[in-house]
Amino acid sequence: MTGTPTRVLVLNSGSSSVKYQLLDMSDGSRLAQGLVERIGEETSRLAHTPLRAGGSAPRERTGPIPDHAAALKAVAEELAADGLGLDSPELAAIGHRVVHGGLRFTEPTVIDEEVIAEIERLVPVAPLHNPANLLGIRTARAMRPDLPQVAVFDTAFHTTMPESAARYAIDVETADAHRIRRYGFHGTSHAYVSRAAAKLLGKEPEEANVIVLHLGNGASASAVRGGRCVDTSMGLTPLEGLVMGTRSGDVDPAVTFHLKRVAGMDADEIDVLLNKKSGLVGLCGDNDMREIRRRVDE
Incomplete structure (x- = not known):
């Protein structure tokens, strides 16, 4: 390789998935992309698609992927199989989607220990996402500690x-x-x-x-x-707003008081209920719309 490195790996570590793209910023082309979904379930799935000229056919692997660290390691293996490994000198940076940046982060930000500490401080208001984002950041930094890592915040646009x-x-x-x-x-x-x-x-x-x-x-x-x-x-x-996969969306705030007084639930139990056991999974028993549609069809 000659010249300045131009590749950027973009990671979106969500609550139960990791989406990724490897980009060549010299021309904006995509070299590879993929998705790891259903992380933490027995039916985890990784779908990887090489996109550069002469790349191999799309690949898929299924089986349990216990956490986000394991997911990113699997992604690194798939990229390496196409000669696009994370150890490549052509990789210039790794970008991360981070859910909650509060009011402090209003634009893309180079990640350092102070930024990580602030993202961690915001975990209580994004309990399903900021921890996953932090796992993605820490795993990627461990893999390539020499590279700049950049956070792009979901809250910034608002x-x-x-x-x-x-x-x-x-x-x-x-x-x-x-x-x-x-x-x-x-x-x-x-x-x-x-x-x-x-x-x-x-x-x-x-x-x-x-x-x-x-x-x-x-x-x-x-x-x-x-x-x-x-x-x-x-x-x-x-948590606020529309009904989601595992989140309730809008409910009467007094529901939380009622659950404490009548059901004896503490704050952590109510938090888990509204964030992880509500929404579609609470109403239907599944948070995957494909499975819900399949059951409706039956």
């Missing part, structure tokens, strides 16, 4: 919301003391989709008003005016 949208109707001093406000999530998706929709309409982002729906195991909606987010359905945490 920092343009006016106070009228970001504020909750609770005591202002209490809210400010504990940083309680609507942060919003899925920002990278909402930003991309709003811009792509404007382009499809033959407009600049500044000329288009768009309602964006991000629908997956996590789901959210946003209102984008002139390329800037002005409102969104998720709030302090990714």
Whole structure:
């Protein structure tokens, strides 16, 4: 290899999946992409697709992948099989999607120990995601400690919301003391989709008003005016808003008090219930829409 390294590995470590792409930034081309899904289940699946000229056929492996560290190691093995290993001198950086950056991180940020500490500090308001993001960051840093690692935050796109949208109707001093406000999530998706929709309409982002729906195991909606987010359905945490795969979405806040008083559940138990045992899995017994549709068809 000659010249400056141009490859960037992009990792999206979600609550139960890892999506990835290897890009050549000299021309914006994709060299490989893939998905590890159902992490932590017996039916884990890795689908890997080499995309560069002369690449091999798509490959798939199934079987238990216990955690995100194991998932990233499996991804590294698949890339290495195509001659695109993480040890390549052509790899310039690794980018990470991080869910919660609070108000501090409003743009892509080079990761250091201080950034990691702040991401970890925000775990209580993104308990399903920031820990997975941190695992991805720490595993990738261990694999290539010499490379710059960059975090792109899901909350960043929503920092343009006016106070009228970001504020909750609770005591202002209490809210400010504990940083309680609507942060919003899925920002990278909402930003991309709003811009792509404007382009499809033959407009600049500044000329288009768009309602964006991000629908997956996590789901959210946003209102984008002139390329800037002005409102969104998720709030302090990714729990608020639409019904999701394992998350309840909006419920009467008094449900939590009722569960404590009547069912004797503590805060951690209620947290697990609303984040991991609600939504589609609570209503249907499954959080995979493909399985729900299959059962409906039967």
